[in-house]
Amino acid sequence: MKKISRIIILFILVTITLYFIATLIVPKMLDKKFNVVTIASPYQISNEASIIYNSLEFISDLHSDALLWDRDLLVKNDYGMVDIPRMLNSNIALQGFTIVTKAPKNINFDHNKDDSDQITMPYILQGRPIHSWFNLFERAITQCKALHQFEEKSKGKFRIIKSLSGFNKYLKDRKNNKEITAGFLGIEGMHALNGEIENIDKMYEAGVRMMAPVHFFDNKLGGSAHGVSKKGLSEFGKEVIKKMEQKKMIIDLAHSSPKMIDDILSIVKVPVVTSHTGVKGTCNSPRNLSDDHLKKIAKSKGLIGIGMFKGATCDNTIASTVKAIKYCIDLVGADYVALGSDFDGATETHTDITGLPLYVEEMIKNSISKEQIEKVMGGNVKRFLLNNLE
């Protein structure tokens, strides 16, 4: 009997030790494996592009999943695509930090069921709090808390934007001090509500200001562009959208099925965004927006964030992203186009965040004017937030 209990204790101790060793090694391994760039830094920038880039007052990207990887965002990492030192180094004024809580196995753009999840194991191996291992809502909250901890430990260098007054204060402070940067919190897929509408209030309290109804699979709100049903907005989805409008939370159409986008656009009275997308006009993919939807988003006075990865642009070049930007400018005007990289979204992006000047360089080559570049690189995001934050 004694021998058996000794074996059990030994087994538990070995398991715990192995678990802690895994938490030190595996998260970094996964981060490096899933988040790769096509063109490695440091980047060679032309003089002309450097001058324009450095003159930009407000540079913003709407979409990075950096929080998913449990990477220390306070240090400059030599992997992944976004962290606070790299943001400061690249004169980034505002980065959207979007939260992913569930991703089906064999993920693809056409047809995903909701019966599997690739995120559970990484969450456990990252040593996240146990209550978040199997609970999507708690997973979202832990990522919100993580960004707040970075804010706290950043010694004033990083702020989370949650209100119009906070944003105005940040803009004022940044005029005299370029050594500060900021982010805002978004969610990809409102399965993170665990089916309970009251959880929107808790998400809001946790700092979330933008939410996309669906991600890679259908959920209680309706159909994903990559799901099975391709359905529109459910009754629950309508309630959620209504509540988001009341709370002045930004509605993100990224990953929604075309029917879902139509349904949302038909009921909302506020501007809507697509935080990261491509356009069917340059890359005919199920994840991308049609001309009709681009026009409707622009008409709502919203934002179209253009992705910087092959899945959105059909090519792993900076030129392909700028082609989509140019297409949008020609179709709806420069006032509604923004950057929506999908940095750290388990995608191969063309560059990391320090490569943004290369996009300016490519825009110059494509005869996009300085005024239009200013808008696309962040001016539009700034205006949008000034008009829509509360």
Ligand SMILES: [Zn+2]
């Ligand atoms: Zn996404």
